Amino acid sequence: MLAQNGIPTPADLAGVLPPADRLAQGPVAIAECYQNIPCDPCYHSCKQGAIREFIDINERPQVDFEKCNGCGTCMSRCPGLAIFVVDATYSDSEALVKIPYEFLPLPEAGETVTAINRAGQAVGEAKVIRVQNTRVQDRTAIVWLAVPKELMMEVRHFNVKGVR
Amino acid sequence: MKHREIAIIGGGPAGLAAALRAANLGARVLLIDRSDYLGGQLIKQTHRFFGSKEQRASERGIDIARELAAGVTANEKIQVMTEATALGYYEDGVLLVEHHNKITAVKPDRLIIATGGAEKNLMFPNNDLPGIYGAGAVQTLVNVFGVKPGKKVLMVGAGNIGVIVSYQLLQAGVEVAAIIEAAPRIGAYWVHAAKVVRAGVPIYTRHTIKRAYGEQEVSGATIVQLDENLQPVPGTEKDIDADVICLSVGLTPLTELLWQAGCQMIFVPELGGNVPLRNEFLETSVPGIYVAGDVAGIEEASAAMMEGALAGLNAAASLGYTSESLASDRKNVLAQLAGLRSGPVGEKIRKGLAQAML
Ligand SMILES: Cc1cc2nc3c(=O)[nH]c(=O)nc-3n(C[C@H](O)[C@H](O)[C@H](O)COP(=O)(O)OP(=O)(O)OC[C@H]3O[C@@H](n4cnc5c(N)ncnc54)[C@H](O)[C@@H]3O)c2cc1C
Ligand code: SF4
Ligand code: SF4
Numbered sequence: 001m002l003a004q005n006g007i008p009t010p011a012d013l014a015g016v017l018p019p020a021d022r023l024a025q026g027p028v029a030i031a032e033c034y035q036n037i038p039c040d041p042c043y044h045s046c047k048q049g050a051i052r053e054f055i056d057i058n059e060r061p062q063v064d065f066e067k068c069n070g071c072g073t074c075m076s077r078c079p080g081l082a083i084f085v086v087d088a089t090y091s092d093s094e095a096l097v098k099i100p101y102e103f104l105p106l107p108e109a110g111e112t113v114t115a116i117n118r119a120g121q122a123v124g125e126a127k128v129i130r131v132q133n134t135r136v137q138d139r140t141a142i143v144w145l146a147v148p149k150e151l152m153m154e155v156r157h158f159n160v161k162g163v164r
Numbered sequence: 165m166k167h168r169e170i171a172i173i174g175g176g177p178a179g180l181a182a183a184l185r186a187a188n189l190g191a192r193v194l195l196i197d198r199s200d201y202l203g204g205q206l207i208k209q210t211h212r213f214f215g216s217k218e219q220r221a222s223e224r225g226i227d228i229a230r231e232l233a234a235g236v237t238a239n240e241k242i243q244v245m246t247e248a249t250a251l252g253y254y255e256d257g258v259l260l261v262e263h264h265n266k267i268t269a270v271k272p273d274r275l276i277i278a279t280g281g282a283e284k285n286l287m288f289p290n291n292d293l294p295g296i297y298g299a300g301a302v303q304t305l306v307n308v309f310g311v312k313p314g315k316k317v318l319m320v321g322a323g324n325i326g327v328i329v330s331y332q333l334l335q336a337g338v339e340v341a342a343i344i345e346a347a348p349r350i351g352a353y354w355v356h357a358a359k360v361v362r363a364g365v366p367i368y369t370r371h372t373i374k375r376a377y378g379e380q381e382v383s384g385a386t387i388v389q390l391d392e393n394l395q396p397v398p399g400t401e402k403d404i405d406a407d408v409i410c411l412s413v414g415l416t417p418l419t420e421l422l423w424q425a426g427c428q429m430i431f432v433p434e435l436g437g438n439v440p441l442r443n444e445f446l447e448t449s450v451p452g453i454y455v456a457g458d459v460a461g462i463e464e465a466s467a468a469m470m471e472g473a474l475a476g477l478n479a480a481a482s483l484g485y486t487s488e489s490l491a492s493d494r495k496n497v498l499a500q501l502a503g504l505r506s507g508p509v510g511e512k513i514r515k516g517l518a519q520a521m522l
Contacts, residue, residue, distance in 0.1 A: 006357035041222035058507025079212035080355025
């Protein structure tokens with residue numbers, strides 16, 4: 001339970017995940033933001049209008065999965081690092097998970113890293129496909145990981161090998 | 165004796181915002197801070213802030229501090245005095261300031277007190293062992309001076325500060341063994357909590373520190389689970405090795421100057437301790453003394469900036485300065501403050517403020 005240990009339950013997750021048919025169409029944002037807090041940069045950062053306008057700043061983000069193209073702009077503006085982009089169409093066996101990442105060293109494309117779940121446990125290996133770290137992102141890098149499809153809703157962090 | 169229209173004590177987000185707004189209305193301002201830099205707490209906050217666009221949400225505290233400080237330094241109506249400690253405010257309206265070992269007397273027409281807060285401590289056996297720090301000190305070491313406090317930290321307190329400082333320790337390459345929290349729920353925003361948990365730091369709610377151990381310095385702590393009545397559950401003790409214990413058990417307003425100036429105070433636990441009574445203009449029971457930011461109730465930088473803006477506008481307006489947009493500026497700030505405090509996480513603040521109005 002989030003309030004007790006910081007880990008969302010499957011029921012929490014079910015409320016924010018895109019439907020299977022949308023996942024089958026390509027990259028899409030998932031806002032894992034479960035609490036009514038005074039925060040709205042995700043809404044302001046999305047140029048597609050895919051995050052519904054906040055009438056009250058304490059609302060939770062609502063992603064319109066049809067409008068979202070998975071560009072990931074919102075990811076590096078979210079102070080909670082709570083938005084991930086998942087592309088289930090990456091390959092037959094693998095999905096792409098884009099992860100906001102603020103630790104050093106940054107991995108490099110091609111590197112294999114340890115894939116970590118929301119509870120901080122290693123769940124397998126992932127391959128770094130790309131690292132986005134532009135000036136606009138203001139020191140919140142976005143790391144693209146290729147993971148086995150069955151782990152695409154599990155992997156939300158990673159460890160660079162050899163670095164604690 | 166120096167005469168000034170408005171003196172502001174504290175150069176954190178509240179004081180900086182107050183100075184900018186008051187000077188923009190036309191008032192001459194003296195801004196005093198005891199540190200050798202401006203920005204208050206913000207200069208060590210490397211994380212992105214919450215809030216809305218107007219309150220610079222998603223920007224990092226360090227960048228907000230830099231920008232506000234640059235605006236203040238460039239404003240010719242604002243005189244900045246750093247490394248200057250306000251010592252007292254007296255009945256005849258004189259403010260004494262210690263600056264480089266010299267005492268200066270200032271007579272301001274209006275005074276804005278924005279001194280922020282101080283960290284609370286926690287009682288447990290051996291809490292005086294070297295290696296036991298407040299979270300603010302750890303954050304200053306790591307983010308301002310680039311010094312690691314140790315190798316492995318036990319964090320006590322899962323409010324926003326405890327969780328954010330844990331995250332920043334991880335970023336600095338320091339291991340965080342665990343975050344423990346006496347309350348049954350994590351006080352920090354859950355997105356912050358989720359961030360450190362997935363990075364490998366467990367959060368144990370309903371746990372407290374029973375004692376620290378170590379010979380010359382701390383080498384660990386015994387933690388224990390708590391029941392519904394916050395009583396230790398026998399047999400649940402567990403030892404955690406750590407060479408740093410970091411206490412993040414809340415802030416309390418830094419109100420010495422307000423007491424000394426004779427402002428009416430009231431104890432409001434929701435606001436962190438004793439706070440000044442104030443009216444809707446943020447003026448205290450002593451006419452001409454305004455408050456803003458954490459000193460008026462522990463809250464957030466976004467709220468501190470808004471309150472600072474309000475106190476700055478009101479103090480300058482009370483001296484006769486005005487502008488075409490004064491009324492709408494004021495309304496706008498009030499609306500933003502209300503928005504920030506409107507949700508479930510703002511409930512505590514709303515309850516607290518209701519008790520602190522004149
Ligand atoms: C780890 C951490 C994380 C935080 N994260 C967030 C966040 O994400 N979002 C957010 O909105 N807020 C956050 N905050 C809270 C925010 O930093 C504070 O609420 C805010 O800084 C309060 O502003 P202030 O101007 O009232 O006080 P401060 O920033 O504390 O400034 C007070 C200033 O007054 C000076 N001063 C005090 N006494 C005297 C004296 N006698 N003479 C001269 N000068 C004096 C001090 O030197 C200091 O510079 C966080 C705080 C911490 C510690
Ligand atoms: S991924 Fe792009 S389109 Fe989708 S919500 Fe984020 S910013 Fe909008
Ligand atoms: S920016 Fe992030 S933390 Fe803020 S509301 Fe949006 S998803 Fe939640």
